[in-house]
Amino acid sequence: MVSKICTGNYSAAYGSMRSRVRTVAAYPITPQTFIVEHISEFVNNGEMDCEYIEVESEHSAMSACVSASASGVRTFTATSSQGLALMHEILPIASGMRLPVVMAVVNRAIASPINIWVEHNDIMPERDSGWMQVFCDNNQEVLDMVLQAYRIAEDRRVSLPMTVCLDAFILSHTVEPVDLIEQADADRFVPRYKPTGPILDPDDVNAVGVFTPPDYVMECRWQTDKAMRSAVEVIGEVNAAFAKQFGRDHGGLIDPYMVDDADAVLITMGTASSTAHEVVDDMRAEGKKVGLVKLRFWRPYPMTEMRAIAEKVKAVGVFDRAVSFGVGGPSFIEFKSAVFGIDLPVLNFIGGLGGRDVSLADIRYMYDKLLDAAKTGEVRRDVTWVGTRGVSQ
Amino acid sequence: MAAQALASSAHSEGGYATAFPFFGAERRGAPVLAFTRIDEKRVYRKTQVYEPDYVVVLDESLLDTVNVVEGLKEGGMVLVNSSKQPAEVDVGIDVKMATVDATSVALEVLKQPATNSSILGALSKATGLVSIESIEKGILQVFGDRLGPKIGEKNAKAARVAYDRTLVGESHGKRELKSAEKWLPDVKELPIGVAGVPMSTSAGAVGPGSFVENKTGTWKVFRPEYDTEKCTMCNFCWFYCPEGCIYRKEDHMDFDMDYCKGCGICANECPADAIRMVR
Amino acid sequence: MKLKDLPDEELFTRGHTACAGCGAAIAVRNLMKVLGPNTMVVNPACCLLIFGATYPYLAWKVPFHHVAFENTAACATGMSRAMKVLGKDETLIMGIAGDGGTADIGIQALSGAAERNENMLYVMYDNEAYMNTGIQRSGSTPFGAWTTTTPVGKVKAGKSNFKKDMPLIMMAHNVPYVATASVGHIQDFIRKFEKAKSMKGFRYIQVFTPCPTGWRHDTAKTVEIAKLAVDTGMWTLYESENGKVTISKKPKMTPVAEYLKPQGRFRHMSEEDVKSLQDWVMKKWEADEKYAQCRQ
Numbered sequence: 022m023v024s025k026i027c028t029g030n031y032s033a034a035y036g037s038m039r040s041r042v043r044t045v046a047a048y049p050i051t052p053q054t055f056i057v058e059h060i061s062e063f064v065n066n067g068e069m070d071c072e073y074i075e076v077e078s079e080h081s082a083m084s085a086c087v088s089a090s091a092s093g094v095r096t097f098t099a100t101s102s103q104g105l106a107l108m109h110e111i112l113p114i115a116s117g118m119r120l121p122v123v124m125a126v127v128n129r130a131i132a133s134p135i136n137i138w139v140e141h142n143d144i145m146p147e148r149d150s151g152w153m154q155v156f157c158d159n160n161q162e163v164l165d166m167v168l169q170a171y172r173i174a175e176d177r178r179v180s181l182p183m184t185v186c187l188d189a190f191i192l193s194h195t196v197e198p199v200d201l202i203e204q205a206d207a208d209r210f211v212p213r214y215k216p217t218g219p220i221l222d223p224d225d226v227n228a229v230g231v232f233t234p235p236d237y238v239m240e241c242r243w244q245t246d247k248a249m250r251s252a253v254e255v256i257g258e259v260n261a262a263f264a265k266q267f268g269r270d271h272g273g274l275i276d277p278y279m280v281d282d283a284d285a286v287l288i289t290m291g292t293a294s295s296t297a298h299e300v301v302d303d304m305r306a307e308g309k310k311v312g313l314v315k316l317r318f319w320r321p322y323p324m325t326e327m328r329a330i331a332e333k334v335k336a337v338g339v340f341d342r343a344v345s346f347g348v349g350g351p352s353f354i355e356f357k358s359a360v361f362g363i364d365l366p367v368l369n370f371i372g373g374l375g376g377r378d379v380s381l382a383d384i385r386y387m388y389d390k391l392l393d394a395a396k397t398g399e400v401r402r403d404v405t406w407v408g409t410r411g412v413s414q
Numbered sequence: 415m416a417a418q419a420l421a422s423s424a425h426s427e428g429g430y431a432t433a434f435p436f437f438g439a440e441r442r443g444a445p446v447l448a449f450t451r452i453d454e455k456r457v458y459r460k461t462q463v464y465e466p467d468y469v470v471v472l473d474e475s476l477l478d479t480v481n482v483v484e485g486l487k488e489g490g491m492v493l494v495n496s497s498k499q500p501a502e503v504d505v506g507i508d509v510k511m512a513t514v515d516a517t518s519v520a521l522e523v524l525k526q527p528a529t530n531s532s533i534l535g536a537l538s539k540a541t542g543l544v545s546i547e548s549i550e551k552g553i554l555q556v557f558g559d560r561l562g563p564k565i566g567e568k569n570a571k572a573a574r575v576a577y578d579r580t581l582v583g584e585s586h587g588k589r590e591l592k593s594a595e596k597w598l599p600d601v602k603e604l605p606i607g608v609a610g611v612p613m614s615t616s617a618g619a620v621g622p623g624s625f626v627e628n629k630t631g632t633w634k635v636f637r638p639e640y641d642t643e644k645c646t647m648c649n650f651c652w653f654y655c656p657e658g659c660i661y662r663k664e665d666h667m668d669f670d671m672d673y674c675k676g677c678g679i680c681a682n683e684c685p686a687d688a689i690r691m692v693r
Numbered sequence: 694m695k696l697k698d699l700p701d702e703e704l705f706t707r708g709h710t711a712c713a714g715c716g717a718a719i720a721v722r723n724l725m726k727v728l729g730p731n732t733m734v735v736n737p738a739c740c741l742l743i744f745g746a747t748y749p750y751l752a753w754k755v756p757f758h759h760v761a762f763e764n765t766a767a768c769a770t771g772m773s774r775a776m777k778v779l780g781k782d783e784t785l786i787m788g789i790a791g792d793g794g795t796a797d798i799g800i801q802a803l804s805g806a807a808e809r810n811e812n813m814l815y816v817m818y819d820n821e822a823y824m825n826t827g828i829q830r831s832g833s834t835p836f837g838a839w840t841t842t843t844p845v846g847k848v849k850a851g852k853s854n855f856k857k858d859m860p861l862i863m864m865a866h867n868v869p870y871v872a873t874a875s876v877g878h879i880q881d882f883i884r885k886f887e888k889a890k891s892m893k894g895f896r897y898i899q900v901f902t903p904c905p906t907g908w909r910h911d912t913a914k915t916v917e918i919a920k921l922a923v924d925t926g927m928w929t930l931y932e933s934e935n936g937k938v939t940i941s942k943k944p945k946m947t948p949v950a951e952y953l954k955p956q957g958r959f960r961h962m963s964e965e966d967v968k969s970l971q972d973w974v975m976k977k978w979e980a981d982e983k984y985a986q987c988r989q
């Protein structure tokens with residue numbers, strides 16, 4: 022085992038190399054840029070046997086990945102924010118064609134105002150794109166999830182594309198110790214690439230992407246829906262296999278911490294989970310029964326798991342680093358729909374937008390409110406903007 | 415456009431009408447399906463029509479591949495673009511039948527085989543649903559708006575001529591009409607990602623190269639008449655035919671009328687005058 | 694290859710649903726005869742997508758791929774690199790798109806792929822408007838032409854800008870091969886596709902393909918009009934092979950009015966407009982000829 026200090030961007034790039042990706046098409050954007058630079062270096066140093074395509078835009082990056090994948094090779098790309106928005110049109114095409122493309126998304130605010138720091142609003146419009154999406158909270162998880170992503174995406178029961186999400190700067194540019202998995206171990210975990218469906222092949226003629234009249238679309242959509250539902254099981258299996266081989270269990274769809282006897286739990290995505298972890302430890306030491314649910318998979322969404330948690334605890338808070346204007350946080354909305362019919366206070370906290378730091382104090386503030394709500398069982402206000410001048414105390 | 419013009423005519427008589435095409439992606443000349451609903455009160459339903467009162471068939475050759483009377487209401491009527499007498503058109507059941515040679519009317523008046531205005535005139539005569547005056551108004555509006563007032567007027571004239579020539583009667587069905595079978599795979603059978611995979615199905619071949627199942631020969635109004643004697647085997651027609659339905663043989667060309675759309679390019683380009691277009 | 698040597702096998706089969714007399718259909722079935730079965734095709738949203746590939750039917754007998762509208766060259770890039778990875782570089786990757794998908798919305802991806810000298814053949818079939826969506830103007834629509842977005846109105850009629858010179862733009866990319874072709878010139882058409890097939894790297898051919906539906910001409914006149922375009926100088930047949938530019942056929946300089954006459958899309962044009970177009974043709978031909986002289 023080689024443990025090294027490295028950034029989230031390096032972890033993502035390294036993961037793609039160890040997964041023996043054969044085609045990468047990517048375009049630089051802060052804070053993802055280092056991923057494409059690292060991959061270019063791996064390729065130019067002969068460490069990675071891969072066609073690296075220096076496309077002229079993210080739209081072309083995703084297009085080239087889709088077509089390379091449709092031609093039967095393993096592909097990878099990475100982007101952020103505006104770049105992801107530019108890819109938007111092609112994302113549902115990847116899933117509609119059932120292509121196991123893997124992409125690292127370094128989550129950054131979406132303009133306007135233009136801003137290069139962390140926020141999850143860039144990926145929220147992709148919720149219904151048919152991509153699986155996992156949010157990481159440390160650099161080891163980024164690397165491990167790139168490997169896992171290929172196993173999940175390329176499972177025949179799934180055959181869907183997947184993003185591995187990491188918070189801008191907080192992971193992308195922050196160094197942490199990471200076990201840099203060696204090739205032989207990676208090879209044992211990620212099998213050689215075998216296409217999951219019909220591909221473009223001069224020796225076996227098929228068509229991928231045909232103008233489709235109403236007679237066939239419902240069945241196709243249902244298949245994709247089924248694949249996304251099947252992914253729930255596959256994600257669990259792959260996580261277990263990974264834990265068995267590497268001794269690291271990142272959890273499946275969710276990673277609960279101190280939830281079983283908790284009065285109040287907070288649901289977080291990305292690096293806020295890591296910070297909240299510490300707050301939970303502190304508050305537990307003070308005798309306060311708080312817990313944490315790290316929401317790892319945004320798609321497929323942990324419907325059953327969330328209901329089980331709602332049955333267990335007295336109050337739930339959902340922290341969103343994104344907002345659906347006029348309504349609340351997307352994760353909050355999703356949770357409420359998952360637990361319909363279960364009567365409990367659910368508070369939404371919106372914070373950390375555009376790179377605003379989410380501090381220990383911010384999280385403690387959320388837990389305090391939650392413990393209040395757990396005591397009274399009464400919901401005073403659904404959506405609270407945390408750390409926002411003039412609206413929150 | 416015919417469906418819209420009909421709706422517009424009915425509306426101008428104070429009724430409520432909706433019209434819509436079913437499939438908007440075919441090229442010009444391909445069979446299309448369009449619906450019109452006419453009522454005295456507002457029509458709320460936004461679904462396809464399954465039980466029509468009237469069925470209008472613009473292309474007689476479709477009767478061989480489509481069961482046009484499927485769902486036709488008791489006492490309903492069929493109007494067919496045909497040079498035949500109503501009693502000579504067999505749609506498989508006993509039915510009120512009207513015929514008009516809309517193609518000839520269109521060729522005479524418009525100098526093109528565009529039948530949708532003529533057929534509206536015929537519909538007015540056959541059904542009395544809308545007066546011919548309203549049809550003319552509707553055509554002037556819908557065709558005129560899109561293609562200019564002159565073309566609008568010509569089309570209105572075509573409608574009037576067709577109105578005068580429409581024959582109304584009855585026909586007795588003798589043959590069994592069947593719609594061509596469609597391949598409708600369920601969620602287990604459909605290849606993932608709606609991939610185009612070569613397969614032979616109960617409805618014929620699908621996948622790469624399977625468009626040969628689609629006999630486009632029904633689109634044509636004119637067909638090429640070929641004179642082997644004059645042909646020099648220059649191969650020009652073989653190259654220029656957009657359909658690839660001219661086959662090279664040892665000493666002559668074979669014209670496959672199952673696919674010929676009657677464009678006339680072969681005749682226009684033949685340097686030996688070996689091909690001419692006839693109806 | 695001579696016309697008589699073209700294979701009988703249709704890799705783009707009959708039964709497709711193009712309008713009667715479609716110039717694009719003539720181009721596609723014949724270029725596939727030249728390119729042969731070891732070809733993979735990517736095709737964006739356009740008439741050809743619909744008339745060649747409507748589920749579950751396809752006219753294509755080779756691997757066929759559609760992704761979106763503006764990314765043909767990027768998709769062809771992905772396919773081409775994948776074939777390299779798989780050791781199947783002998784397979785020809787062809788991107789084939791309309792003028793809209795090429796000269797307008799697709800020009801960014803096209804320029805990128807050309808600049809990277811990706812190993813592909815990119816074909817633009819030029820029917821001079823967005824036909825699939827119902828005849829809207831494109832950058833490739835000629836001056837004066839009626840389209841549904843340049844309608845003949847009371848104060849304005851027809852397109853007020855001149856046709857974008859895509860072949861020249863592509864030649865400026867210094868790629869191995871750029872050529873213009875026409876469905877009206879059989880031998881020239883065959884030779885250019887053969888040449889493109891024999892080369893590696895980025896190759897671009899723009900084929901002139903009249904569209905009876907959008908140009909409002911008699912379906913029988915498709916080829917005749919394509920020939921007139923060359924004779925009048927509206928469409929220059931030339932090619933650039935590794936930077937050397939050769940004129941394939943000198944125009945007869947037939948008056949453009951002859952070309953305009955059979956097409957409904959030009960019917961409304963004033964004498965003055967026709968003259969503007971004639972002047973443009975003269976200048977264009979002069980420029981093309983000089984350009985060929987400079988790039989010997």
Ligand SMILES: Cc1ncc(C[n+]2csc(CCOP(=O)(O)OP(=O)(O)O)c2C)c(N)n1
Nearest residue numbers: 738739740762791792793794822823824825
């Ligand atoms: C991003 C996007 N914008 C618009 C469209 C709609 N659209 C489909 S085909 C087309 C025009 C195609 O024109 P062209 O490329 O010239 O091909 P043609 O149909 O004329 O053969 C348009 C505008 C689309 N599919 N995607």
Ligand code: SF4
Nearest residue numbers: 655674675677678680
């Ligand atoms: S008329 Fe001639 S060129 Fe046109 S489709 Fe028929 S055979 Fe082919």
Ligand code: SF4
Nearest residue numbers: 711712715740824904
């Ligand atoms: S609209 Fe024009 S290009 Fe499109 S299929 Fe018809 S003739 Fe061909």
Ligand SMILES: [Mg+2]
Nearest residue numbers: 791792822823
């Ligand atoms: Mg076009």
